[in-house]
Amino acid sequence: MNTAEIFNFPVPVVALTEPRVADLEDGFTRIANELLEAVMLAGLSQHQLLVFMAVMRKTYGFNKKSDWVSNEQISGLTGILPHKCSAAKSALVKRGIFIQTGRAVGINKVIGEWSTSPQKGKEKDAYPKEVSLPESGNKRLPESGNDTYPNQANTKDKHTKEKKDNSNKTNKSPKSVSFDPNNAELPEWLSASVWAAWVSYRRDLKKPIKSQQTVTQAINLLDRCRLSGHLPEEIINQSIANGWQGLFEPKSAKQQPRQQSRVTENFAGKDYGTTEIPEWARD
Template sequence: MANTAEVINFPVPDVAPKEPRVADLDDGYTRLANELLDAVMCSGLPETELCILMAVWRKTYGYNKKMDWISNEQLEEMIQKHHTHCSTAKNSLIRKKVLIQEVRRVGMNIHISEWQTKNNGFCKTLAKPAKKTLAEVANAPKQKLLTTKDKLTKDNIKRSTSENSDESSDDRLKRFLSAHPEAAIYTPSGAKWATAEDQQCAEWIFALADKVKPITKKPRIVAWANDVRLMRELDGHTHREICEMFLWASKDAFWYINIRSPAKLRAKWDTLALHREDTTRKPRADFSARKSETGPHWNSAEAWEKFI
């Protein structure tokens, strides 16, 4: 007797094709001053803070409001980041005076000159210099690129190496200083460098760290200043925020012994920001409320004279 197989046809549900979503002004829009948008674009704010800023726009300007109460849970749902990170970013924007807060309501600070961001809310137009630079690059003689058909011989390698070695260290230094005229301190190779303000911030941090717990071996200040520059340029923190965060860490019972340099401060910044909002954290045992313990207050005229 031959074996036969029964074919069962299961019903297939009818799935309607999804229509592509298209943004349409008829579904709503947000009015935003161009000057405000231009200022934000060149402010150097980190990603999370930019997302929080746009969420605030959506909840305020999107409903023709200047301010509104926006919970951290709402922000979490809007930008898809944990509510603790949302809270940290929002508070950072308030400290930078990009956002303003009245009790529990937040809104945009339209007085751009008050912002304490990387570029203080303003940046010079680069349209003409950019056009000139692009034109020079376009008109410059092009170096022939090697293709798979080209042969890379030992002679080619030796010739290329000898040509590159003709550049002296002085020439490299001149090229570095030409590219970074603001550099006040730097290593011979130019791998690490910083501005005078970065250096002063690093020295402020060293003085405080040494006072809290003496540092036996003085660090290379150029390395510390370089880390300050990275926090400022890449992470979007101002000198004031860097000093403020280090000052808080120096008073904390756990962090005062673990955050002893700008590099450590940068590596643990997000964690420190979260812990800083925890009012139950204990200060270090020997901490005194006297102002003289850590020198002048970080935000006093004495501490910041000629700094920013």
């Protein structure tokens, strides 16, 4: 006999489903605006804020001031692990944001009793009043903690360090006073404005004049150039125009223009003597 096996495949649902819309008719949680604004300014962490909303939903959502809300219930609403929910709830109780009576917990509506969250890096750590030092100096610090504790342990490193510090203090040289080339004494033939232009140019080149010796050598070079017929401003302007860092004496001195003297000779007034005519030319 021939038998046939029938397979029933699932029929897809083609009917459109309407999206679910939140509506007040399905229930709502009433909270004072002042309380909601205080929560936003409280600086809560993400876990603490979610736990606050979960407790608010389980209390104010049922018109209750407080109720027993287990960590598993909070975890089901927030998706946070139960032990982390417990830690966040304990932190809110410690700050006064939650009021816990036995197993019941609720929101503290007296906002003035909330404590602010400490800023990072400013938490106060508990330091012991008495600290035991190692064997090299087994003494205790004062209770106030404000006095300095002298290190009385005699070690080789201590003596070496003190000797090194003392030697560094004695070898320090005094700071040198900055030199201003504009205050240098200039000769009468050198204009102060021309010299100031040269000083400013050197400063712009990041090569300032730092000593009186440099000023003296520059003045001596300008003096030699002046005696050779070159003006000091010409030497300085030449270096500035060419972008030179120093002053340079020209290779050749300026030649003074020669004055041509015109002499008129009196050839008629000169005595040239007598010339005898040879015999062969007399006839």
